[in-house]
Amino acid sequence: MEKNISWTFHTDKNENDTNSTGERHSLGCVQIRIPQELFLALGLISLVENILVVLAIIRNRNLHSPMYYFICCLAVSDMLVSVSNVVETMFMLLHDHGLLDVHPGMLRHLDNVIDVMICSSVVSSLSFLCTIAADRYITIFYALRYHSIMTTQRAITIIVVVWLASITSSILFIVYHTDNAVIVCLVTFFCTTLVFNAVLYLHMFLLAHVHSRRIMAFHKSRRQSTSMKGAITLTILLGVFILCWGPFFLHLILILTCPTNPFCNCFFRNFNLFLILIICNSLIDPLIYAYRSQELRKTLQELVLCSWCFGV
Template sequence: MSLHNRKEMNQSAHHHLTMKHFDHSPLHMYGEDNITQNITAPDYNNATECTNIMIPQELFLTLGLVSLVENILVVLAIIKNRNLHSPMYYFICCLAVSDMLVSVSNVVETMFMLLHDNGLLMMMPGMMKHLDNVIDIMICSSVVSSLSFLSTIAADRYITIFYALRYHSIMTTQRAVTIIIVVWSASITASTFFIFYYTNNAVIICLVTFFFITLVFTAALYLHMFILAHVHSRRIMAFHKSRRQATSMKGAITLTILLGVFIICWGPFFLHLILILTCPKNPHCKCFFSHFNLFLILIICNSLIDPLIYAYRSQELRKTLKELIFCSWCFVM
C-alpha cells in the first residue's frame, strides 16, 4: 500500500510515494548501502487504449482537508456531548478516527508531492521510504479498522434490538473500550505486517478475504435484524413500547447506509487487488488499473461522506456539531 501511483498515473515521472500493491513489479528496494534500485513501473496506457484521467493534486488536497475537518468535528462532538457517551457512539467515533487516517495520509502525501514538484523539497531515498511506510500503514489501518468497527456496530445494534433488556449488562462501557483497544491493536499489527510483506500474494488474499468475511457477517446480522425486527415491532407496539425499538432500528438503518457507502467507495480498491491476483497481464485488467486515481478519490470521498451521514441521521449529534461550528466561528471572528 502506498501512494506513488498517483504520480505515475498522472505524469509517469519520479517514482514516488504510493500504494505498493498497485505496482505489479517490485518498488524501489533500498539496500543496506542505501543504493536505490529503480524499477520501471508498468506502462498502463500502452497496454491498452484506455484513457488516463488526469486528476490535479489540488483536488486530493482539498478533499483531504475537508474530510479531516469534518471527522475532527464528529470526534469533538461525541466527546463534548454526554448524551452521546454510549458504546455505539464510541464505535462511530472510532470510525471517524479511521476516516481521519485516510485524510491525514492523503494530505501529507499530497503536500510532499506538491512541494517536491515545485522544487521546494528534496528528500533522501531512506527518508522517503520511511515516510512511505508510515503513510501505507495509516491507510491499511484505516481499511482494517473501518471494516472491524462496521461489524462491531452491527453486532451492537443486533444486541440492542434482540436483547434490549440485557443490553447494558452485555455491552458495558468497559467491554466497549476493550473491543476498541483490541480492534486498533489488531489493525495496526496487521497493517504493519501487510506493508512489510507486500510482495507476498498471500497478504493480498488475506486482506480480500477479511473484506468479504466482514461484509458477509455484517450483512447477515442486518438481514436478520430487519426481518425479525418487523415482527417484533408489531408486538412491542401492542404494549406501547415502540420508541426504543424505533430508535434501535434507526441506528441499524444508519449503519446500513454507512456500510453501503463503504462498499461503493472501497469496492474498486478491493476489485483492483483481486485483479492483481487473477489477471495482472490481461489488457482489460490493465485498463482497470489505469483508473487508480479515481479509486483513490472514491476512498477519500468515503471519509468525507461518513460525517454527513452521522449528522443527518442523528439529531443529537447534529445539534452538537452546530454548536461546535458556531463556537468556532465566533472564536475566529
C-alpha cells in the same frame, strides 16, 4: 510524481507504463488524471469534518454510549485516510515545485508510514462496522439485556482490541507486502465482513417488525424504533463504504487474477481515482452521522458556531 500505495503493486510501475502503452491505445484505455490540489482539498475537508464528529461525541454526554464510541472510532479511522492523504499530497506538491528535496530513502519510509495508516484505516473501519452492526443487533433482539451485555467497560475493551489488531496486522501486511498472501488476507477479510454485516442486517430487517409487535409498552416501542433507525444509519454507512472502497479491493483481486492482462492494466491505471473514492468515503461519513442523528447534528452546529464566533 504520482500517488501510489507500494504494497498494491508487485511489478515495477515504470516498466508497466512502458510495456503497455501500445496496448492502452489499441484497447482505447482511458486514464483519468487527478490534480494533486483536489486530493489536498478533499483531504483537508474530510479531516476537519471527522475532527468535529470526534469533538461532538466527546463534548455531548448524551452521546456517551457504546454505539457512539464505535462511531467515534470509525471517524478516527476516516481521519487516518485524511491525514495520510494530506501529508503525502503536501510532500508531492512541495517536491513538484522544487521546494523540497526528498531523498529516495525518506520517500520509501514515508510510503511505508502512509501504507500502514491506510491499511489500519480499512481494517479498523471494517471491524467497527461489524461491531456497530452487532451492537444494533443486540439492541433490537436483546433489548432488555442490552445494558448488561454491552457495558461501557466491554465497549472500551473491544475498541482497544480492534485498534491493536488493526495496527499490528497493518504493519505485518506492509512488511510482507510482496507476498500474495497479504492481498488474499485483505480481500478475504473484506468479503467476510461484508457477509457478516449482510446476514445481521437481513435478520434485523426481516424480524424487527415481528419482534416489535411483542413489545407493547410505549417506551419500549420507542426504543425499538430508535434501534432500527440506528440499524438503517449503519446500513447506509456500509453501502457507502462498499461503493467507495469496492474499486480498491477489485484492484487487489485483479492483481491476483490477471496482473499482466491488458484489460486489467487499464483498470490499474486509474488507481488515483480509487484513492479519490476512498477519501470521499471519509468525507461522506460525517454527513451521514449528522443527517441521521439529531443530537449529533445539534452538537456539530454548536461546535461550528462556537468556532466561527471565536475566529471572529
